[in-house]
Structures are given as structure tokens and as C-alpha cells.
Amino acid sequence: MLFIKRFHSSIQRIAHIVRANKPGDELSVQGWIKNIRRLKNNIFLDINDGSTCNRFQLVVPRNAQTQKLTSGDVVSAMGQVQVAPNGHYELHAKEVKSVAAGHLQDGFPFSPKQTHPPEYVREYLHLRSRIDYIAAQMRLRHRAQKAFHDYMDEHGFVQINTPILTTNDCEGAGEVFRAQPDSDNLLKQMARPNVPQDQSYFDSKVFLTVSGQLHLEAMSYGLGNTYTLAPAFRAENSKSPLHLAEFYMFEAELVHMERLDSLSAFIERMLKEITKQLLSNSAADLEFCQRKAQGNEANLELTWLKVPWQTLTYDEALTIILANREHFKTAVNADEGFSKEQELFLVAHCGAPVFVVDWPAKQKPFYMKISRENPTQVHALDLLMPTVGELCGGSLRESDAQLLSQHSQIPKHLAWYVELRKYGGVPTGGFGIGFERYLQLLTGVKNIRDVIPFPRYPHSCKM
Amino acid sequence: MLFIKRFHSSIQRIAHIVRANKPGDELSVQGWIKNIRRLKNNIFLDINDGSTCNRFQLVVPRNAQTQKLTSGDVVSAMGQVQVAPNGHYELHAKEVKSVAAGHLQDGFPFSPKQTHPPEYVREYLHLRSRIDYIAAQMRLRHRAQKAFHDYMDEHGFVQINTPILTTNDCEGAGEVFRAQPDSDNLLKQMARPNVPQDQSYFDSKVFLTVSGQLHLEAMSYGLGNTYTLAPAFRAENSKSPLHLAEFYMFEAELVHMERLDSLSAFIERMLKEITKQLLSNSAADLEFCQRKAQGNEANLELTWLKVPWQTLTYDEALTIILANREHFKTAVNADEGFSKEQELFLVAHCGAPVFVVDWPAKQKPFYMKISRENPTQVHALDLLMPTVGELCGGSLRESDAQLLSQHSQIPKHLAWYVELRKYGGVPTGGFGIGFERYLQLLTGVKNIRDVIPFPRYPHSCKM
Known part of the structure; x- marks a missing residue:
């Protein structure tokens, strides 16, 4: 022994x-x-x-x-x-x-006495953890995940492993990856009448999940509040420093949720408490990452932690943006929400993170709850933060089975989703946070590829 | 407010x-x-x-x-x-x-006063959480995940999100799922010379991971001990009650690990402590699940918690199996390890969980450390448990870059894996546990499909 x-x-x-x-x-x-x-x-x-x-x-x-x-x-x-x-x-x-x-x-590839730019370091993913800066990021990512799990557990949420393989594409955005066995032999072996051969394993076209929300909702109807912190996938041809093909989403679904301001209050309190915990248990790594990302400037006094967050209706936000349109490189398009530049302007304008609420229904997906007072609006929120712009999106969910089934945008094959409401439906609301964007917000890291261990993006899936 | x-x-x-x-x-x-x-x-x-x-x-x-x-x-x-x-x-x-x-x-589909068999309940995945038994399983699964995360955190391990999308298939078993964008337009748009069009998104064939081990190893060389609790995928045409197409693996990699008995001691202590924690904080759900799975029999006094676990060399285990060959329906095949029936026999024979160690090299993958005393053997372990048979597999890793690169079974494209050892290599060892099998071990649930929220298996990927 x-x-x-x-x-x-x-x-x-x-x-x-x-x-x-x-x-x-x-x-x-x-x-x-x-x-x-x-x-x-x-x-x-x-x-x-x-x-x-x-x-x-x-x-x-x-x-x-x-x-x-x-x-x-x-x-x-x-x-x-x-x-x-x-x-x-x-x-x-x-x-x-x-x-x-x-x-x-x-x-x-790395000289012990030299500092290498992140683009160069990224070329050697397998050796990247030996760079102090990347190791610090990974420890911080670990601590942040732990803090999310601890917080949700303390508040009685049940973690649900929402599936990676799914037959639905959630919002129908269409930019999905499809999965099938690599072996043609296996596909042949498993062939069934009336099923295209490339779909024979599951008898259906199967995608990599873009969101666990619909699955969380199904589980919340028996378990109460649920959450997931899991990979999500988007097959976009985007080289943006805020996008990855494989990224992590923190998503939660809350039952008996009837007011959007209850949902935003929960989000604000949760993000503040989790961040305060990281400031207390990861100060050295956090400061180290901030200095590296921001040219030796650290700011552990995150001002957004100390102020109450603001709320603007979509109409109020649009009025502010229109009144300041000469500040923007991007055009103002009232049908498409705000550009990142405009989101950051709203945050600066309010001097605090901003919940933009009460969105035009036509800009938002089918599952959001339509305002009974004003049916052109849905009870949706976007949370805008410094540095990253939109960090979180959420809504009350449409809990009326009939209204939901009549929605013009509801995808086919979602009869099961309507049925959730029919039997013992309960008002729910939920939200999703891009986990890597949260890490970027904390540290100021410019490229999302440097806050995830093995980034996957167009033309790059190393190891 | x-x-x-x-x-x-x-x-x-x-x-x-x-x-x-x-x-x-x-x-x-x-x-x-x-x-x-x-x-x-x-x-x-x-x-x-x-x-x-x-x-x-x-x-x-x-x-x-x-x-x-x-x-x-x-x-x-x-x-x-x-x-x-x-x-x-x-x-x-x-x-x-x-x-x-x-x-x-x-x-x-469910009558409030009736008990429905799990096969029937599984037909209605979206409503399944409303069945008390499934809800209890999900809470238990949540608590078990939390217990693993807490334990590893307390012991200084860093959680690494090993990627789902990968260009390697780890052990080369071949039963992998392949992923590509669903949009042919996108694939066309992203085409590059000399890259087959269905691979144009990543410039490479991309698979869903079968194990995070190799990625954990890469991270351990900078961070020390690491772990992951993440989905893994196998495109097998198996209807076995112990297999899923998408399942969860708990994997850990420990640095400065030079003895197999240190590794098995870690595994035994970890599984005992995590299980004791679940007995104390989930007794009601655990008992409820056991009674349902075992026809109203519960046994919170898990005997395997109280006894020291045993170790047999592969040769010793084989001798026991051969001496008792008349007990088995399955033939004894010295080149293929043990059948489930034989594994359970060994556990009963020892009156305790058993680590089978020192395996024939030809039965095990390329990354396992070859015994310097007896090069036909590798420093590998299988942990055999009651109910489920093999729960965990692990090994010391081959830390000699040259021996590794000369291994006859090393997959192509793993030059990076060899390079990990070349620069500041350190002896490591690690193991993987099928997370659902651990839940089956706890509760006695016969079918693995009932311990995961959304089971995926041949001809079935609902929702």
C-alpha cells in the first residue's frame, strides 16, 4: 500500500x-x-x-x-x-x-524563451498545452464548468445529457452536420425497405445537435428545472473569431416560469455569482490570461459585476440605434436585429449589460411565447455584454399546444414537441449561453479558438 | 424585485x-x-x-x-x-x-395507475420523464455525474472537453460514424483542389470520437492529470443491453504513473468513494430504481464496496476459466479475452471485483506499455464487476517514442501522438469507464437504454 x-x-x-x-x-x-x-x-x-x-x-x-x-x-x-x-x-x-x-x-516548435503569437501556437494543437497561456485557459475553463455545475446543482436543477445525434435541427436554420456510419458494408447489412441506404443505421437522416433545448423541455415536464452543458454544432463557413463548428452551449429550462423579468433576473444572478466565484478561486489564471489577451492589461474588477443590468424593449433599443446611426459601419436593418457593433454600442450607452426584450415575432423561432397583448411580439430576451455582444438568448416558451401547432414556422416531425404541452403542460422558459463566449468575456481573448482545447473550424479539424 | x-x-x-x-x-x-x-x-x-x-x-x-x-x-x-x-x-x-x-x-400513452414495462415506455421517449422510474434514473445520473466531477476536481484533475469531431479513430476499430455538412451547396462552396467534395468542410474525413484518450494525453503533457466525461460513438449493429451508438465515457489520464497497481488503486478508491457519496445523497432514488429493476429487491449494501478488490494476472484468470470450462456456454478463446459470462464467473470466484492485469500484447491496442521484462505482455488492466462484467479498461501508456513509432499496429497520421513523447515525455497511465454501465451496476437496470435520457441504437434515433 x-x-x-x-x-x-x-x-x-x-x-x-x-x-x-x-x-x-x-x-x-x-x-x-x-x-x-x-x-x-x-x-x-x-x-x-x-x-x-x-x-x-x-x-x-x-x-x-x-x-x-x-x-x-x-x-x-x-x-x-x-x-x-x-x-x-x-x-x-x-x-x-x-x-x-x-x-x-x-x-x-516553441522556443522556451520566446513568446509565440496564438495563430502560430494553434498550428501545433497537440503541443499547445505546454504553452503557459493555453494551460491557464484550460484550467480556467475547467473551473468555469465546475462553477456552472455547482451553481445549478445547488439550485436544484437536474443535468440532462441532451443527445448529440438527433433527427431534428431545432430551429431549422439548416446549417447542420449529418452523421452516418463510415462503413458502406454496415449500411448495406442494415438496409431496410423504403429507407435510403445511407440512412439505414437509424432509419432516418441524423444530424449533430444545434441545441439541446427541445430535449431539455421534454425532460423538464417530468423533472422540473433542467440544464445541459454540452457540445453543439454548426456547419457554417465562418472564420469569425466568435464562431466554431463545434462549441459548447450552456442551456437551462425553468418550469413555472411565466415572466420574462423572472428569467432575466435568474440569468443576471447566476452569471454574477459564478463569475464572483471564479474571481475568488482562479484569480491568478484569470489575470494571467487577461494580461496575455489584452497586451499586459488585466482588469479583475469587472465593472459589469457591480452594476445592475438594464432592460430595453426591442423598440427602445431600435430607437437608440436609429438615433445614432451615423456611428455605425453596419446599416441598421429593423428586420434583422442588431449587428455586433450595434450591440456593443447599446451596452456602452446603458453603461451596463442590457437585456433586450419583447422582440418582433417574425425575427424569432416558432417556440417562443407570443404576447397575448401584442401578437406581433414574443417574450424573448437577448443579453448583450461588453466585449462579446450577444452572450445569451432566451424566451418564455409557447405553452399553448394549439397556438404552437398552428405556428407557420414549426418544423415538420415536431408533433412530439406539441404533445409535451398537451399532457400536463406547464409554463416554462429557458435560455442558452455560448460557453466559449463567456470565457472570452472573462478574459478578453480575441479568438474563440484559444479558449477551447481542440478548435474545429472551416478547413481545420486537427488531431 | x-x-x-x-x-x-x-x-x-x-x-x-x-x-x-x-x-x-x-x-x-x-x-x-x-x-x-x-x-x-x-x-x-x-x-x-x-x-x-x-x-x-x-x-x-x-x-x-x-x-x-x-x-x-x-x-x-x-x-x-x-x-x-x-x-x-x-x-x-x-x-x-x-x-x-x-x-x-x-x-x-401512460395510464396513471398502471405500471408499464420499460420497452413500452421507451416507445414514447418524449414523455418518458413523466414516469417516476425514469425520473429517478435521471436524478441519479445527475448526481453520479456531479460526484465524478467533484471527486476529480478535489484531486486536482483538469476537465478537458475532448472533441466530438476528430480525424482519428483512436484504436482503429473501424466502427465509426462520419460527419459532414448536410448542405451540398456548402460543400461545393468550400471545395478545394485535391480534396474530395464531401470532405471539403474540414479538408479531411471527419469521424465522431470513439474515445477522448489520445486528446487527454496531449493535454496531460502540459497540465498534469486530466479527465473527461463526454459522449463517445460506435457504429455497431448491436442490440445488446450493454451497448449504445451514443454513450458516455469517463476517462482519466494520470501523469508520473509508472505502476499498474498505482493505477488500479486509484480506480478502486475513486469508485468506492463516489459510490459511497451516492448512497448517502441519493438513497431514496437508488433504492427506488433498484426495486423497479430487480423486481422489488433493493440492496443498498453493495457488497463490492466493503471488500478489497482482487488482482489476477491474465494467465491466472485464464487458468481459472480453463479449469471451469464446463460451466460456460461460450467457448474459451485464449486469443480474445473473456466473454461476459466468464467475466462474471471470475468475479464470483474471487468474491470481489477483479482487476485482470498483464495482458497479452497482441490482444491490446498499440498505445499500451510493453513490459520490458516480457515483451509479449502489456501493462493493461480490465476491471471486472458484478452485474456488468467489464466496467473499466486501462493501461500504462507506452512512453518511449521510438518503441511506439515502431509498433506494428500504430495507425497512420499519428505522428503527432509519437511526438508527444519525444518532447518532455512523462510516464502516464489512464483508464476509461462506461458511464452508463456504472449506472447499471448501481441500480441493476438490465437495459442500458433506460439509464440515458435519449438512447440511440440501431434503427432508433427518436427526437
Whole structure:
């Protein structure tokens, strides 16, 4: 049982050393050498083990064995925690064990002492986690996901794994990926009469999901509030720094939801609380990412956390945009919502994030609840934020089975969706947040490809 | 701000009432009527709101309005918590508000007073969450996912969203789904010289992932320990109650992992701790699911939690199987591992879950570490459990770039995978657990289709 003890107690991750240790403690560390300085009697190794954006100094005697160490090597050492002249902890070890060689002189694309632009780093996706900046992004992404899960769990939501493979394309936007077995033999084997052969596996054309909303709704009718944090797919030919072919959506569906302002209040409180938690448990990584993304400027005092968020009706927002039309490169088109530039203008104009509510029905999908007072409008909201513009879209759902089934835009094959309302229907409302856009909002990272581990976009699906 | 307060404080979910309230408290509840009894002066409504497998009794005066209520209706009521003669809490309300009608007499496939077999229930996926048993499964699934995330987070692992779309098929098993845009126009638009048109979106054939392992490994080389809990896909024509076309894999990769017994010790401790947590926070749902799956037999005293798990080498396991060959319907084939029947025999034989280790190299994939003492063997483990047989597979990974690149089975296009080892390689080991099989192990549910919200299998991709 010795190895269990060793694995769990004496090997410390660097992030934990400052929290859990005191000078004089004996412990082991392991990590990659990021930098080396050789003095007369000692060698100073800055190592990193992936647990933090900070490096940790190992001090070992200079001798024939330690002389051979180079950047990129993996080492482990056991020694005593001491306080360095700069006030940081360091480890004084009698010897250091080389676990593996770095070989960074021989074809490795990243130079240890150089900063590489993100476009270049992206060319080497498989090695990208060795760049401090990307590692920090990944830790932050982990913490953000954890914070979303924790928050929803504490508030009694049930996480539903909405399916990736689906026969519906939700809003009928049409930009979907289709999936089928790669093996023609299998497709032949499974052939059935009246089913095109490329559809024989599922007896139907099957797509990759664009949203889990409809599935969440089905589950909410038995379970109450539900949510999902799952991949979604769009086959768009877009190189925009805000779009990916495979991205993550956080979606929630709330039952007994009859007022749009209840929904927006929930969203505001949730995003503020989750963000505050990240500020408290990921400050170092967050600041590190902000400095890198924003040219060494960090701003952990996110002003949008401290102000009450505003609400504008679509008509009010349109009036503001029209009154300022000379500011925009993009034309104002009252039938198409707002451009990103216009969204950011509205946020600046209000001095706060803005919920734009009460949208023209013709601009929004079939499932949104039509205003009983003004049937040209739906109870929909878009949340506009600094940096990214639209972060979140939501609505009350049409809970009247008859109104829904008569909607001119309802896709075929959604009889089941209407039926949800027919039997024990309950008013619901929900929303979706682009998870990567939330990370961009936090850190100011310009390109969405740098906040996801393995970005997929037109002409690029590496690894 | 009134609605915020109302939303969060005074409306109680049924699961919370017993924990958080005392007799005399005034509160509101909302839910679906599951059963009605009418007495002389009062109506007793058993309601459920999806938060628990238990129902909650509402007592309201019998009058013209309450007389109309039927099963399936959605109601809300405000009243006072009291203790019923059976000792349970109930709510005495002066009136009950009807939120929506149930219409269960008119085409609804489930009769409120009848128990339906799971095969029948599965035909109505969109309404399935209204069956108490399925709702309990979904809550349990939620809690199990949460427990995995919490455990890994507490142990310093970073969750990595391994991609769904990938150009590699991991082990080259060949039973993959392929993805491409559904729009021929888009494919034409994006055409490039020397790229087949159906591949023009990514310039490559793209598959749905069968495992996140290789991607986890890439990330572990910068971040340390990583994990994922994500969908995986297999285009198999299998109707087995242990297989799905879309399922969830929990996979972890551990750095500085040089011993297989360290890896198995980690797995045993993790599964025991997560399961104990579920026993403490989901006992009611777990027992409910067990009784339903096992014909009213529940066993929260999972014996495999209490015993130390055993380890057999593959050769030892084979010897046991050969000595008992007359017990098996399936033939013993020394080149193909064990059948499910044989796996369950080994578990019974040992009286405990069994790690089978040190497998013949020719039975296992290219990435497993070859024994330096006996190159016909790899440092691999299969974990065999009661009920489900193989629950988990894992191995040390081949960390020697040269040995790896010379492996006869290494797929083409995996130069990047070899390169991971070349630059600052570090010994790693990891494992994968079929998440649905873990749920089957917990509850005894026979068909894997009943532990996932939206099962996908041959000839079936509903909704």
C-alpha cells in the first residue's frame, strides 16, 4: 500500500504548496523545467507541473548530473521548503531525478524563451498545452464548468445529457452536420425497405445537435428545472473569431416560469455569482490570461459585476440605434436585429449589460411565447455584454399546444414537441449561453479558438 | 424585485420540504397530480414536482373548483405544513390553483395507475420523464455525474472537453460514424483542389470520437492529470443491453504513473468513494430504481464496496476459466479475452471485483506499455464487476517514442501522438469507464437504454 500513500500525500502539486506547506516541510515535486540558471555551486530550476501559471524554484547542487539538465526536461525532486530572498517558497533538494529528456533543440516548435503569437501556437494543437497561456485557459475553463455545475446543482436543477445525434435541427436554420456510419458494408447489412441506404443505421437522416433545448423541455415536464452543458454544432463557413463548428452551449429550462423579468433576473444572478466565484478561486489564471489577451492589461474588477443590468424593449433599443446611426459601419436593418457593433454600442450607452426584450415575432423561432397583448411580439430576451455582444438568448416558451401547432414556422416531425404541452403542460422558459463566449468575456481573448482545447473550424479539424 | 424573492424562497421543491421545513411553516408547492382521493369534505392530492421519487400530499377543501381536478393536471397551492397521520408532512391549503390541464384521457400513452414495462415506455421517449422510474434514473445520473466531477476536481484533475469531431479513430476499430455538412451547396462552396467534395468542410474525413484518450494525453503533457466525461460513438449493429451508438465515457489520464497497481488503486478508491457519496445523497432514488429493476429487491449494501478488490494476472484468470470450462456456454478463446459470462464467473470466484492485469500484447491496442521484462505482455488492466462484467479498461501508456513509432499496429497520421513523447515525455497511465454501465451496476437496470435520457441504437434515433 506504500504507493498509494506516496501518490496521495508526499508529492505536492505546485499550486498546493503555498497553501498547504510551511518552511521546513519535506516534500516531493515533479514538473517540466521551464528555465534554468546556473550559479557557482547551485542550479536554479524554474519548474511547472500544470497546476498553476506560476513557476516554482528548485535549488539543487551543481554537479555532473545536474549539469546536463535542459529546458523541457521532466524532473522530480525531494527536499525541504524554504523561503527565497524574493519571499516565495522554493525547494532545496540534494538531488534531482531526471524523468525524461526534453529534446527541445530538435524540431520542437516553441522556443522556451520566446513568446509565440496564438495563430502560430494553434498550428501545433497537440503541443499547445505546454504553452503557459493555453494551460491557464484550460484550467480556467475547467473551473468555469465546475462553477456552472455547482451553481445549478445547488439550485436544484437536474443535468440532462441532451443527445448529440438527433433527427431534428431545432430551429431549422439548416446549417447542420449529418452523421452516418463510415462503413458502406454496415449500411448495406442494415438496409431496410423504403429507407435510403445511407440512412439505414437509424432509419432516418441524423444530424449533430444545434441545441439541446427541445430535449431539455421534454425532460423538464417530468423533472422540473433542467440544464445541459454540452457540445453543439454548426456547419457554417465562418472564420469569425466568435464562431466554431463545434462549441459548447450552456442551456437551462425553468418550469413555472411565466415572466420574462423572472428569467432575466435568474440569468443576471447566476452569471454574477459564478463569475464572483471564479474571481475568488482562479484569480491568478484569470489575470494571467487577461494580461496575455489584452497586451499586459488585466482588469479583475469587472465593472459589469457591480452594476445592475438594464432592460430595453426591442423598440427602445431600435430607437437608440436609429438615433445614432451615423456611428455605425453596419446599416441598421429593423428586420434583422442588431449587428455586433450595434450591440456593443447599446451596452456602452446603458453603461451596463442590457437585456433586450419583447422582440418582433417574425425575427424569432416558432417556440417562443407570443404576447397575448401584442401578437406581433414574443417574450424573448437577448443579453448583450461588453466585449462579446450577444452572450445569451432566451424566451418564455409557447405553452399553448394549439397556438404552437398552428405556428407557420414549426418544423415538420415536431408533433412530439406539441404533445409535451398537451399532457400536463406547464409554463416554462429557458435560455442558452455560448460557453466559449463567456470565457472570452472573462478574459478578453480575441479568438474563440484559444479558449477551447481542440478548435474545429472551416478547413481545420486537427488531431 | 418581488418575483425574485418569490422564485427563490417561498416556493419549495418537495425534496426540500422534509429537510428544510417544520410543521406550521407557510409555503407554496407546485407539481403534477399523480393521484387523487376524494373524501367527504376534503380532496387529497398526491403531487410530484420531479425533485424526488416521493409524492407529497396536498389537502384542499372539496368544492366545485377542486372537484374538476384530474390526474396529470399541474397545480400550485399555498398552505401550512402539517404532519399527516402516517407521520409524513403534508400541506393544508385553502385553495389550489390549476396551472394546466393534464388531458390524460385523450391519447396519453401512460395510464396513471398502471405500471408499464420499460420497452413500452421507451416507445414514447418524449414523455418518458413523466414516469417516476425514469425520473429517478435521471436524478441519479445527475448526481453520479456531479460526484465524478467533484471527486476529480478535489484531486486536482483538469476537465478537458475532448472533441466530438476528430480525424482519428483512436484504436482503429473501424466502427465509426462520419460527419459532414448536410448542405451540398456548402460543400461545393468550400471545395478545394485535391480534396474530395464531401470532405471539403474540414479538408479531411471527419469521424465522431470513439474515445477522448489520445486528446487527454496531449493535454496531460502540459497540465498534469486530466479527465473527461463526454459522449463517445460506435457504429455497431448491436442490440445488446450493454451497448449504445451514443454513450458516455469517463476517462482519466494520470501523469508520473509508472505502476499498474498505482493505477488500479486509484480506480478502486475513486469508485468506492463516489459510490459511497451516492448512497448517502441519493438513497431514496437508488433504492427506488433498484426495486423497479430487480423486481422489488433493493440492496443498498453493495457488497463490492466493503471488500478489497482482487488482482489476477491474465494467465491466472485464464487458468481459472480453463479449469471451469464446463460451466460456460461460450467457448474459451485464449486469443480474445473473456466473454461476459466468464467475466462474471471470475468475479464470483474471487468474491470481489477483479482487476485482470498483464495482458497479452497482441490482444491490446498499440498505445499500451510493453513490459520490458516480457515483451509479449502489456501493462493493461480490465476491471471486472458484478452485474456488468467489464466496467473499466486501462493501461500504462507506452512512453518511449521510438518503441511506439515502431509498433506494428500504430495507425497512420499519428505522428503527432509519437511526438508527444519525444518532447518532455512523462510516464502516464489512464483508464476509461462506461458511464452508463456504472449506472447499471448501481441500480441493476438490465437495459442500458433506460439509464440515458435519449438512447440511440440501431434503427432508433427518436427526437
